[in-house]
Amino acid sequence: MVIAAKNGEIVYKRCYGVANKVEKDPVTEETYFKLASVSKLVTAVSVMKLVETGRLDLDANIGSILGDPPYHAANPNYPKVDLTSRILMTHTAGINDSSGAFAGMKPLNPTLNPKQNKKKSGFLKIKPGTEYKYSNYGAGIMGCILEAVTGQRLTEAARELIFDPMGIDAAYNVLQLKDPEKIVSTYNADGSGNISRSRRLRDAKDYREEINLDKDYAESYGGVWIRGEDLCRIGIMLCDMGVIDGERILEEETVREMLSSQQGKGGITADSPYGLNVERVKTLISGKTLYGHQGMANGVLCNLYFDPETRFVFALVTNGTNVRNKGDRIVMLARNLFSLMWETYNQ
Numbered sequence: 001m002v003i004a005a006k007n008g009e010i011v012y013k014r015c016y017g018v019a020n021k022v023e024k025d026p027v028t029e030e031t032y033f034k035l036a037s038v039s040k041l042v043t044a045v046s047v048m049k050l051v052e053t054g055r056l057d058l059d060a061n062i063g064s065i066l067g068d069p070p071y072h073a074a075n076p077n078y079p080k081v082d083l084t085s086r087i088l089m090t091h092t093a094g095i096n097d098s099s100g101a102f103a104g105m106k107p108l109n110p111t112l113n114p115k116q117n118k119k120k121s122g123f124l125k126i127k128p129g130t131e132y133k134y135s136n137y138g139a140g141i142m143g144c145i146l147e148a149v150t151g152q153r154l155t156e157a158a159r160e161l162i163f164d165p166m167g168i169d170a171a172y173n174v175l176q177l178k179d180p181e182k183i184v185s186t187y188n189a190d191g192s193g194n195i196s197r198s199r200r201l202r203d204a205k206d207y208r209e210e211i212n213l214d215k216d217y218a219e220s221y222g223g224v225w226i227r228g229e230d231l232c233r234i235g236i237m238l239c240d241m242g243v244i245d246g247e248r249i250l251e252e253e254t255v256r257e258m259l260s261s262q263q264g265k266g267g268i269t270a271d272s273p274y275g276l277n278v279e280r281v282k283t284l285i286s287g288k289t290l291y292g293h294q295g296m297a298n299g300v301l302c303n304l305y306f307d308p309e310t311r312f313v314f315a316l317v318t319n320g321t322n323v324r325n326k327g328d329r330i331v332m333l334a335r336n337l338f339s340l341m342w343e344t345y346n347q
Contacts, residue, residue: 004312032226037297045238132273
């Protein structure tokens with residue numbers, strides 16, 4: 001599904017393909033897609049609502065938020081350097097996604113506590129704040145922080161903070177959607193089956209309703225399910241500095257902080273391509289910085305990009321495509337469709 005918006009209004013919306021190859025039901029406006037890593041941006045919107053209302057300090061040590069009792073969270077290679085939400089959201093925490101504690105889904109709090117993580121498992125020898133290294137699990141910890149501050153599971157917290165005020169239907173568990181039978185099956189890059197709709201619905205019944213701050217970091221970095229137009233509406237809100245349909249969702253200064261470089265703030269010296277879980281994309285349009293995120297999981301591809309200057313938003317949601325063909329890290333399908341939409345609506 002491809003959606004484009006201009007000046008706060010949807011100007012293009014087209015559904016393609018099938019939601020499920022076996023049942024051959026077509027993709028429609030009512031179809032839900034899994035966002036993969038675009039979920040990081042969606043989670044960040046809820047997190048920043050906590051920041052602007054004074055419930056979360058981006059530069060507080062996260063052990064003081066997650067721990068009971070509180071402790072000093074750090075990369076154990078640099079035990080005196082704070083791990084903070086700002087550092088996590090810029091992907092400069094030095095977390096190792098490929099091996100160690102996080103990849104093995106070990107309990108979160110002992111991993112973040114240098115006094116307990118004697119083997120320094122799950123971390124690279126990168127001083128927090130000094131080097132960009134993309135991390136799924138680092139971003140996932142922000143879901144735990146969202147839960148710790150609100151006392152709610154992810155979907156309930158996000159609904160109260162963002163989803164309901166925006167009038168959108170989204171969830172981190174498919175059974176929490178209004179019509180879970182309309183989720184897609186997902187497919188690998190070669191077209192083979194990945195996870196069927198029936199299996200998703202069956203597995204979702206095991207969803208744990210209680211908070212577990214040692215385990216929930218695996219849920220928020222890629223787990224959001226949403227309809228294509230609702231994803232575009234999140235892009236419109238950010239593009240228009242926190243406002244959609246005349247309603248203010250976030251303060252302008254909050255959105256500007258999400259989009260801006262964090263270099264020089266909160267001990268960050270790295271020039272990360274990320275603001276606060278929002279990527280600053282410089283390779284789509286020559287000489288222009290756009291904002292957003294790309295998500296890939298097996299063959300799933302999702303993209304959200306927006307330009308506050310021209311008030312243009314592009315959203316792409318798929319349930320399986322060739323994600324291997326890329327140009328400057330952006331899958332060519334998304335790159336080509338974005339270029340077409342940009343040229344059509346920015347003449």
